[in-house]
Amino acid sequence: MRIAILVHDITSFGGVEHVSILLAKKISAECNSVDIISLRNRGKVFFDIENLNLLNVDIKSRCGKLKKNDYKLIADFFLQHQYDKIIIQLSTAFRNLCPLADARLLKILYTHSKLELVFHESPKYFITRYNVYYEKGLVLFLRYLLTYFYYNPNIYYFMNNSRKYVSQFVTLSKGCQQELLKCFGINSVVRYNPYDFVQCCIPLRSKKNKIIWAGRLSAEKNLILLIRAWNGVIDKKKWVLEIVGDGNEKKNIMGIIEHAHVENIVLTDAISHDVLMKKFEESKILILPSFFEAFPTVIPEAMNRKNAVICTRYDGFSDELVKDGSTGFVVNFNESELAERISNLIYDEETLLRMQKNAYEVCKKMYSI
Numbered sequence: 001m002r003i004a005i006l007v008h009d010i011t012s013f014g015g016v017e018h019v020s021i022l023l024a025k026k027i028s029a030e031c032n033s034v035d036i037i038s039l040r041n042r043g044k045v046f047f048d049i050e051n052l053n054l055l056n057v058d059i060k061s062r063c064g065k066l067k068k069n070d071y072k073l074i075a076d077f078f079l080q081h082q083y084d085k086i087i088i089q090l091s092t093a094f095r096n097l098c099p100l101a102d103a104r105l106l107k108i109l110y111t112h113s114k115l116e117l118v119f120h121e122s123p124k125y126f127i128t129r130y131n132v133y134y135e136k137g138l139v140l141f142l143r144y145l146l147t148y149f150y151y152n153p154n155i156y157y158f159m160n161n162s163r164k165y166v167s168q169f170v171t172l173s174k175g176c177q178q179e180l181l182k183c184f185g186i187n188s189v190v191r192y193n194p195y196d197f198v199q200c201c202i203p204l205r206s207k208k209n210k211i212i213w214a215g216r217l218s219a220e221k222n223l224i225l226l227i228r229a230w231n232g233v234i235d236k237k238k239w240v241l242e243i244v245g246d247g248n249e250k251k252n253i254m255g256i257i258e259h260a261h262v263e264n265i266v267l268t269d270a271i272s273h274d275v276l277m278k279k280f281e282e283s284k285i286l287i288l289p290s291f292f293e294a295f296p297t298v299i300p301e302a303m304n305r306k307n308a309v310i311c312t313r314y315d316g317f318s319d320e321l322v323k324d325g326s327t328g329f330v331v332n333f334n335e336s337e338l339a340e341r342i343s344n345l346i347y348d349e350e351t352l353l354r355m356q357k358n359a360y361e362v363c364k365k366m367y368s369i
Helices: 015-029 068-080 103-110 137-165 174-184 223-231 250-260 273-282 298-304 335-347 349-367
Strands: 002-009 033-040 053-056 085-090 114-119 166-171 210-216 240-246 265-268 285-288 308-312 328-331
Touching: 002 015, 015 033, 015 085, 033 068, 068 103, 085 103, 103 114, 103 137, 137 166, 137 174, 166 174, 210 273, 210 298, 223 240, 223 250, 223 335, 240 273, 250 265, 273 298, 285 298, 285 335, 298 308, 298 349, 308 335, 308 349, 328 335, 335 349
Parallel strands: 002 033, 002 085, 033 053, 085 114, 114 166, 210 240, 210 285, 240 265, 285 308, 308 328
Antiparallel strands: none
16 A cells, blocks of 8 residues: 655654654554655754655745645646555644645645545644733734634634545544544544654663753743743752753743743753653653643653653643643643642652653553553
8 A cells, every 4th residue: 555644844843743754664564655745845854764765745835835836746746656545744724834734735635545634733722722922912812813813714614625535534632532523523533643662771760850841942832831830949959951942932932041040941952853862761850831732742752761741731632641640740821830740749759750650651551552
């Protein structure tokens, strides 16, 4: 069977790109022919692509929505490369951010192959939480108007039209599956992001007093909440918070850290996946304060390496892995609550050790099948 995995840009440093590569390896191991197809390509791939076939459509527009000539390039590409199934990895349903969220594109692909559409974000977020910034008053009101009168009609148009062309919809967690059905009346199958569990023999007491956040530095990741909460943790001199990644919010985050004189915090540029895993082997806690997620692979990666997890109860949340009070904590979008939970772990070594062990065992149970 010939399968294509279609992504926006395989050279982006993000979960969708990493998951696409893992999925390609898994499908290939099942004796299928797999191509990873990228619309755009900036040159460097951050993840291990050994023995994988990467193809590039090389559309002309360098950002944002597809343009007229792009549709022809895509149609010609898929006419030349015939596939039995195309798996479309939708990083978001906003077409200005992810050109794959385009009903016209789906129609073109539908003429060549069977389509599977994978949502890598919370479906509820598409129509309710576009406003993830900290604006107040008139600016916030205008953002809500923009969401309701501009973004929402476009989202509903795309969702409704996608039914004509898509054979199977995929969500990444039970929470996202319920949201897709409730918000858009679309049934889906849950397919957890592929992950290869590895046996970890790291002694817990040899780990460093380090907390990690890793990903794309963008507004929806809600790093401002994390930085403010960390600043509110008292007597944290023996601990370090390391933020790993890059993105359009980096300058803003650096400014907040400098202005607030936040101590014991380190910013690290985007690194290779292998180096990030080494950091998880050293760290004790992963914190993920996002406004929304689907099923972030960074969670099992950290748990596999014996990290307790603190995350927000974001849109799309379901407790397949992060179990409040057992493998970590699930908190509301509250600075004081997050600071308190961080304090609970860094001041109570026995609780932290218990959660680290539980995190490893829960991850092992889910993935070592």
